[in-house]
Amino acid sequence: MATTHSRAAARLMLSPAVLLLLGWMIIPLSMTIYFSFLHYNLLIPGTHDFIGFANYSYFLTDPAFFAALFNTLLLVGGVLAITIVGGVLLAILLDQPMWGQGIVRILVIAPFFVMPTVGALVWKNMFMNPVNGLFAHMAKALGLQPFDFLAQAPLASIIGMVAWQWLPFATLILLTALQSLDREQLEASEMDGASPFSTFFYITLPHLARAITVVVLIQTIFLLSVFAEILVTTNGGPGYATTNITYLVYAQSLLQFDVGGGSAGGIVAVILANIVAIFLMRMIGKNLDI
Amino acid sequence: MGEIVLDQVTKTFGHVQVIPPLDLQIEDGEFVVFVGPSGCGKSTLLRLIAGLEDVTTGEIRIDGEPATHTAPAKRGLAMVFQSYALYPHMSVKKNIAFPLKMAGLPQSVIEEKVENAAKVLNLTDYLDRRPGQLSGGQRQRVAIGRAIVREPSAFLFDEPLSNLDAALRVNMRLEISELHNSLKTTMIYVTHDQVEAMTMADKIVVLNAGRVEQVGSPLDLYNAPRNLFVAGFIGSPKMNFIEGETAEAHRATTVGIRPEHIAVSTDAGSWAGVVSVAEHLGSDTLLHVQTENLGTLTARVDGEFSVRHGSRVFLTPQEDKMHRFDARGLAIR
Ligand SMILES: Nc1ncnc2c1ncn2[C@@H]1O[C@H](COP(=O)(O)OP(=O)(O)OP(=O)(O)O)[C@@H](O)[C@H]1O
Ligand SMILES: [Mg+2]
Numbered sequence: 274m275a276t277t278h279s280r281a282a283a284r285l286m287l288s289p290a291v292l293l294l295l296g297w298m299i300i301p302l303s304m305t306i307y308f309s310f311l312h313y314n315l316l317i318p319g320t321h322d323f324i325g326f327a328n329y330s331y332f333l334t335d336p337a338f339f340a341a342l343f344n345t346l347l348l349v350g351g352v353l354a355i356t357i358v359g360g361v362l363l364a365i366l367l368d369q370p371m372w373g374q375g376i377v378r379i380l381v382i383a384p385f386f387v388m389p390t391v392g393a394l395v396w397k398n399m400f401m402n403p404v405n406g407l408f409a410h411m412a413k414a415l416g417l418q419p420f421d422f423l424a425q426a427p428l429a430s431i432i433g434m435v436a437w438q439w440l441p442f443a444t445l446i447l448l449t450a451l452q453s454l455d456r457e458q459l460e461a462s463e464m465d466g467a468s469p470f471s472t473f474f475y476i477t478l479p480h481l482a483r484a485i486t487v488v489v490l491i492q493t494i495f496l497l498s499v500f501a502e503i504l505v506t507t508n509g510g511p512g513y514a515t516t517n518i519t520y521l522v523y524a525q526s527l528l529q530f531d532v533g534g535g536s537a538g539g540i541v542a543v544i545l546a547n548i549v550a551i552f553l554m555r556m557i558g559k560n561l562d563i
Numbered sequence: 564m565g566e567i568v569l570d571q572v573t574k575t576f577g578h579v580q581v582i583p584p585l586d587l588q589i590e591d592g593e594f595v596v597f598v599g600p601s602g603c604g605k606s607t608l609l610r611l612i613a614g615l616e617d618v619t620t621g622e623i624r625i626d627g628e629p630a631t632h633t634a635p636a637k638r639g640l641a642m643v644f645q646s647y648a649l650y651p652h653m654s655v656k657k658n659i660a661f662p663l664k665m666a667g668l669p670q671s672v673i674e675e676k677v678e679n680a681a682k683v684l685n686l687t688d689y690l691d692r693r694p695g696q697l698s699g700g701q702r703q704r705v706a707i708g709r710a711i712v713r714e715p716s717a718f719l720f721d722e723p724l725s726n727l728d729a730a731l732r733v734n735m736r737l738e739i740s741e742l743h744n745s746l747k748t749t750m751i752y753v754t755h756d757q758v759e760a761m762t763m764a765d766k767i768v769v770l771n772a773g774r775v776e777q778v779g780s781p782l783d784l785y786n787a788p789r790n791l792f793v794a795g796f797i798g799s800p801k802m803n804f805i806e807g808e809t810a811e812a813h814r815a816t817t818v819g820i821r822p823e824h825i826a827v828s829t830d831a832g833s834w835a836g837v838v839s840v841a842e843h844l845g846s847d848t849l850l851h852v853q854t855e856n857l858g859t860l861t862a863r864v865d866g867e868f869s870v871r872h873g874s875r876v877f878l879t880p881q882e883d884k885m886h887r888f889d890a891r892g893l894a895i896r
Contacts, residue, residue: 457648460615465662465709466636475661479652 302543309536316530328537332525340513341521342545348432348517349496349549355436356492357485360443364451365477367444385441393502396434397423427507427515434502439495443488450484451477486560490553497546518542564626565716565749566591567612572621574607574773581607582773584621589717589751589766591626594743597753598760598796599770605753608770609719612751613642626716636665641710642719645726647702649694649709656681656690659708666713680708683742700731707742717749724759736763757797761785769793791892794819800849802886803860815887815895822849822863824884829870832877836860838870852876 312324332338367378384392400407401422409419422430454477462472500519503509509516509524516524522542526535567589574582581604589595597605610616612623614635623631630638641662649658659680663673681687684704694702703723710718720739724732740763743750754760760767761781769776769784769792777789781797788794794802802819810818826832827850836854848868852860862878870876887895 455646455648457644457646458650460635461642461644461648461709462650462661462665463615464613464635464640464642465713466665467661468665471665475653476650479650482652 305536305539308532309540311533313533313536314529314531324533328533329541332534332537332541337513337516337521338541341516341518344428344513344515345497345517345519345545347428348435348499349493351429351432352436352439352496353489353492355432356439356443357488359436359440360447360488361478361481361485363440363444364447365473367448368451381444382441384437385439385445387438389438389501390505392438393434393505396430396437397506401430423507424511427511431499431502431506431515434506435496435499438502439492442492446484446488447481450481454480482560486557489557493549493553494546497542497549518545564591565589566626567717567749567751568624569612570622570624572611572623573619574604574611574616575619580773582611585773585775587768587775587778589749592747592749594740594750594752594763594765595768596760596764596766597751597768597770598755598757599776600796601755603770604773605755605770606721607773609642609721609751609753613640613719614638615642639716640719641713641715641717642721643703643706643710643723645722647694647706647726649702649705651694654691654693655686655697655705655708658694658705659686659712662709662713676712677708680712683711684708699727700735703727703735704738707739711742711746715748717751720750720752722753722755724754725756732759739763757799761797767797769796771796787894787896788819788886789894791817791819791888794886794888794894800861800863805857805860807857809857810887813885813887816890817888817892819886819888820880820884822861824881825860825862826879826881827852827862827864827868828877828879829874830877832879834860834878834880836876836878838872838874838876841868841870841872841874843867850876852878854878 309328310323310325312320312322312327363381367374367381371377387395398406403409403419403421403424406419408422412419420426458476458480459472462476467475498519499517500523503515503517503520504523507515509520518538519542522535522538525531525538567587569585569587571584571586572582573580573584585608597608599605607616611618614630614633618631621631622629625633625638625640650661653661656677659677660673663676668676677690678687681690684707686701686704686708689697689701689705694705697705703726706723723739724735727735736759739750739752743763752759752763764781766778767781767784768778771792776796777784777793779787784793784797788797788802791804795804798821800822802821803825805818805820806816810816834854834857836852836857838850839853839859840851842849842851845867847866848864850862850864850868850870852862854860860878889895
């Protein structure tokens with residue numbers, strides 16, 4: 274794509290896709306913005322008055338908003354930390370030649386194929402349930418008091434479930450990156466007298482930087498909108514302990530039928546997501562350059 | 564110090580014995596070149612010496628100490644890899660400093676050694692660049708720099724020049740030879756290019772399918788190849804082999820004559836033939852001659868020799884430069 278001619282042709286070819294994507298994005302976005310300025314409640318049909326920024330001020334001054342904002346950041350940060358650290362370790366483990374490697378790899382990747390709702394329900398009912406759950410049984414077998422995960426550490430439990438869902442993704446990406454590491458580099462570092470730890474920190478980890486960046490960026494996009502796991506386990510509670518921004522928007526618009534307020538929340542969420550994206554690109558985007 | 568002894572060393576991958584029992588003695592300060600065709604086990608042998616592969620049986624001794632089970636870093640050897648194996652995210656300076664840092668030397672000593680190495684290798688201007696921003700020859704020098712700062716007892720090179728273009732290869736060849744002259748450290752150099760082997764080596768080890776065919780100085784191998792394989796492998800263009808009556812007349816199964824030991828004339832000589840290809844190199848001329856009953860022979864004439872495809876020529880071998888081989892391919896002395 275060097276010449277002016279080929280560049281013009283490329284633009285022409287791309288334009289339908291770009292226009293379609295633009296429309297796909299612009300129409301819902303502008304409708305949401307439009308609704309966010311209306312007094313629009315499904316329980317009060319007929320009245321669609323323009324009320325300016327009232328929905329926004331209502332949403333932003335709601336005490337639940339700050340709780341939700343904090344929970345969102347905690348959820349994203351917690352899951353990222355677990356999946357990156359765990360993913361790197363698992364990838365290194367899976368990269369070792371071992372017996373039954375193929376089966377183990379499939380097992381490790383399996384959680385990614387489980388629907389979030391199903392995964393969360395399995396965790397809630399089969400593992401974390403304080404009466405029948407596996408963890409409760411184990412605690413009882415050891416003579417301990419069963420721990421009621423979703424009541425006593427609700428956010429941590431949800432972070433655990435979501436991390437379990439996303440660990441395979443991180444592992445997979447990091448594993449492929451690890452396999453592209455030049456073997457001669459590892460041998461050179463061995464000759465240079467680097468211990469396995471030094472090799473990991475000076476050679477392997479820098480090599481993985483780009484893959485880690487990709488994992489962080491992609492996961493952040495999805496983790497900002499975690500919803501199903503919260504809906505089927507805690508419903509945002511107890512109190513607001515597990516309400517994130519996504520869930521708060523849902524509660525606003527579909528539990529309280531306040532379309533205007535929900536739309537304002539949605540726009541706030543979009544703005545927050547962009548702020549997070551800008552920060553991320555600032556911090557780690559340079560890793561994507563060659 | 565850098566005396567390396569291999570004693571009945573073998574290497575087996577799975578069921579395939581790549582190196583049959585092999586003995587080799589490398590003296591301190593020697594420039595030893597391993598040559599052989601592709602897949603003959605040169606890299607494997609070098610990696611056994613480096614400790615990157617475990618020997619299956621046998622023993623390796625470095626400076627008299629058993630080193631068969633010593634970790635690579637503890638053997639005091641430095642290796643330059645074919646792909647250079649530079650660390651891409653580190654600057655040139657950090658690359659060269661890496662082995663020193665791993666050895667836990669103080670920062671000031673590291674700085675000084677890196678600076679010296681950079682000076683020797685003309686890398687001072689590039690110290691802050693990344694390997695990706697260097698040319699092939701410069702990368703090669705960084706790899707060598709990373710090896711020399713360790714002050715190893717021997718350097719191991721695995722086809723270090725094979726990624727470079729012809730002109731640069733000649734340059735780097737000289738630089739490595741000069742480095743050897745100034746450091747006087749043992750160097751083991753793997754190549755399949757016999758010109759590199761002839762020009763650089765004190766001692767050449769010719770390998771074939773993991774076996775050592777002959778060990779000797781370049782001229783030893785050139786003048787007195789021990790068997791057909793070495794005779795065919797050393798020397799460029801390749802030695803001509805003649806069988807049949809001509810060979811029997813010399814009481815041998817095969818006789819060999821190098822292209823440069825055949826005189827060419829347009830009027831008279833022992834063997835008549837027709838030029839199939841004439842390669843005019845300026846400094847000399849290579850003639851591929853289709854003879855009447857000896858097959859195609861190659862002859863080399865100094866300077867210009869104006870014949871063309873289809874010209875009729877006569878070849879006369881220098882009888883005293885003929886090599887004779889018996890039925891098993893061994894030289895008859
Ligand atoms: N890890 C391995 N597993 C199995 N076989 C191997 C392994 N490494 C090398 N070999 C075999 O050992 C033989 C020698 O390989 P080696 O790499 O030493 O050849 P080489 O002389 O360096 O060739 P080249 O000039 O092409 O680099 C080859 O037949 C190769 O297939
Ligand atoms: Mg090789």
